[in-house]
Amino acid sequence: MRYRLPLELGFTILEFAAPPLAIDSLHDRVDFFVKISLVHRSFTAWAQERLRDQFLYTYQPRPDEHERLKARFDAGFSRQRPIRRLYLNLTRLPWNVGTTAQRRACEAVAHYVQKSTAQAERWEVCAMITAFSQALDTLWLKLPIAQLDIADVPPPRVLYIYGGAVDDPWGWFGLLPLASETVLFLRNIVLHAKGHDGNLDARLLVFDKCWWADPSAGNLLVRFHQLETLVSYVFGKFIDDFVCLLASLPTTIRRVHVLEDSFYSEQELLDAPHALLHLESFTYTLLSAGESAPETRADDGPDRDALAEVQQLVESILDAPQCTFKFRRSTMSPEAALAEALAILRLDL
Numbered sequence: 001m002r003y004r005l006p007l008e009l010g011f012t013i014l015e016f017a018a019p020p021l022a023i024d025s026l027h028d029r030v031d032f033f034v035k036i037s038l039v040h041r042s043f044t045a046w047a048q049e050r051l052r053d054q055f056l057y058t059y060q061p062r063p064d065e066h067e068r069l070k071a072r073f074d075a076g077f078s079r080q081r082p083i084r085r086l087y088l089n090l091t092r093l094p095w096n097v098g099t100t101a102q103r104r105a106c107e108a109v110a111h112y113v114q115k116s117t118a119q120a121e122r123w124e125v126c127a128m129i130t131a132f133s134q135a136l137d138t139l140w141l142k143l144p145i146a147q148l149d150i151a152d153v154p155p156p157r158v159l160y161i162y163g164g165a166v167d168d169p170w171g172w173f174g175l176l177p178l179a180s181e182t183v184l185f186l187r188n189i190v191l192h193a194k195g196h197d198g199n200l201d202a203r204l205l206v207f208d209k210c211w212w213a214d215p216s217a218g219n220l221l222v223r224f225h226q227l228e229t230l231v232s233y234v235f236g237k238f239i240d241d242f243v244c245l246l247a248s249l250p251t252t253i254r255r256v257h258v259l260e261d262s263f264y265s266e267q268e269l270l271d272a273p274h275a276l277l278h279l280e281s282f283t284y285t286l287l288s289a290g291e292s293a294p295e296t297r298a299d300d301g302p303d304r305d306a307l308a309e310v311q312q313l314v315e316s317i318l319d320a321p322q323c324t325f326k327f328r329r330s331t332m333s334p335e336a337a338l339a340e341a342l343a344i345l346r347l348d349l
Contacts, residue, residue, distance in 0.1 A: 052076065053084035055132075059092050059109055066126075069109060073132055082135035091164040093123055093144035113149070122147035122175070139177075147172050155179035163188035169213035171220060178202045180226055183347060186210055191220065191234075199225045203252075204347065207232040208338055212241050221248040228252055231341050233259040233334060240264075246317045247274050254280045257341040259334070261287040263306050273319035282318070283326040283344075284310055287337055 055077070057069065077083055093110055110123040123146055133139070136156040141148075142164035155177040161184070163170070171192035178184060180201045187208040200223050212234065221227065227250050234241065242264070249256065253276055263286060286307060311327045330337050 053082070054087070055083045055085070056087040056089075057109075057129075058089040061092060065109060066128075070128060073128065077132055083132050084136065085138040085140075086133055086136055087140040088125075088129070089142040089164070090123070090125075090144045090148065091142050093146065093148075095145045096121070110148075122149050124149045125153070143170070147175060149175040151175055151177055153177045155182050157181060158183045158185065160185045160187065161189065163190070171213075173200050173220075173223070174198060199223055201226055203228045205230050206342070206347070207234050209334070210234045212244075219244070219248050221245070222250060225250060226252055229255045229345060229347070231257045231259075231338070231345065231347075233338055235261075243313070243317065246314065249274065249276060249279075249318075251276060252278060254278050255345055256281070257283045257285070257345065259285045259287060259337055259341065261334070263310055274317055275319040277320070277322065279318070279320040279323040281324050281326075282314065282320070283341070284314065284328070285337055285341070286310070286327075286329045287334060288329055288331060 055072075057072070059065070062068070090110065109126050109129065111126060113122050113124060123144060125148070130152055133153045136154065138158045138160070139150075139153070139156045140160040140162070141150070142162045144164070151174070159176065159178070159182055161176070167190070169190045169192035176184075178201055180203050182202045183204040183206070184202045185206040185208065188210070190211045190213050191207070192213040202224060203226050205221075205224060205227060207230075210233070221230070230249070230253060232245065234245070242258075242260070245258070256279070284307075307327045307329060311325070314325065314327075332340065
């Protein structure tokens with residue numbers, strides 16, 4: 001009889017399988033470690049104990065999806081043994097549900113809310129997922145094409161939102177479970193400033209491989225009225241993106257690290273400096289390909305003119321008397337540079 005990996009191990013083997021910045025290759029990594037466990041059976045017991053509080057789920061449009069999901073939950077979790085890290089891939093939820101059969105298949109894991117005068121059509125995760133998500137430390141979520149409302153899930157310590165199937169501008173922060181202690185990590189998302197009008201409580205925000213949908217999208221930062229730490233790797237699309245980001249930093253900000261792989265020198269200055277009296281550190285890293293030293297100061301290397309322009313622009317816009325400014329070039333990969341920035345700021349993701 002063929003040896004089968006225990007059901008529990010299949011959805012708890014994520015600590016090795018999924019480092020924080022590898023959500024796009026999560027399933028390949030899980031498959032790899034499943035095969036390793038089949039060869040080295042002694043790994044099974046260790047993984048069951050070490051990784052027992054983690055759960056990976058990818059929605060598939062199957063008629064018995066609800067029963068499959070329930071069986072997996074019941075196999076390893078209960079009120080006495082809650083999920084601490086939940087990985088949800090809901091990219092295959094459709095934009096709309098056309099037939100009754102399709103609706104039943106989808107609503108096994110998510111309820112489709114029809115359009116009303118107050119809100120657009122959207123998905124809400126099913127009560128079973130919400131019930132098992134009452135003690136989350138980390139939630140990794142790949143978004144479907146349509147809006148997804150998970151505001152009823154208790155705010156986790158770390159919330160990763162991955163663009164997944166979303167190609168259109170997204171800014172529906174009001175549909176997310178955010179608290180002041182939540183670290184919000186957004187990756188591969190076209191950011192929009194008009195999706196939500198209220199204040200947002202998160203104090204730590206990370207943009208990774210994101211784009212602004214329009215020149216004023218940086219204004220969404222103003223809604224993070226308690227924001228203290230920002231790490232931003234946003235692909236430039238408009239000339240004034242960088243200036244808009246600087247001008248939109250809330251007055252509560254203390255630490256900023258901006259990573260860019262290009263810089264537009266023809267950016268308009270503000271009429272008056274933006275006062276940030278609580279800002280303690282501002283680091284700008286210009287990413288550049290090459291085999292030279294991994295880091296240089298603003299007065300070294302071929303990018304010194306660009307870094308000098310960045311420094312002049314930043315210091316003319318920001319009035320931050322308590323701040324230490326750093327401007328540097330790095331030949332690290334974007335992934336490595338972002339990981340380094342998070343480590344320097346001691347963000348435990």
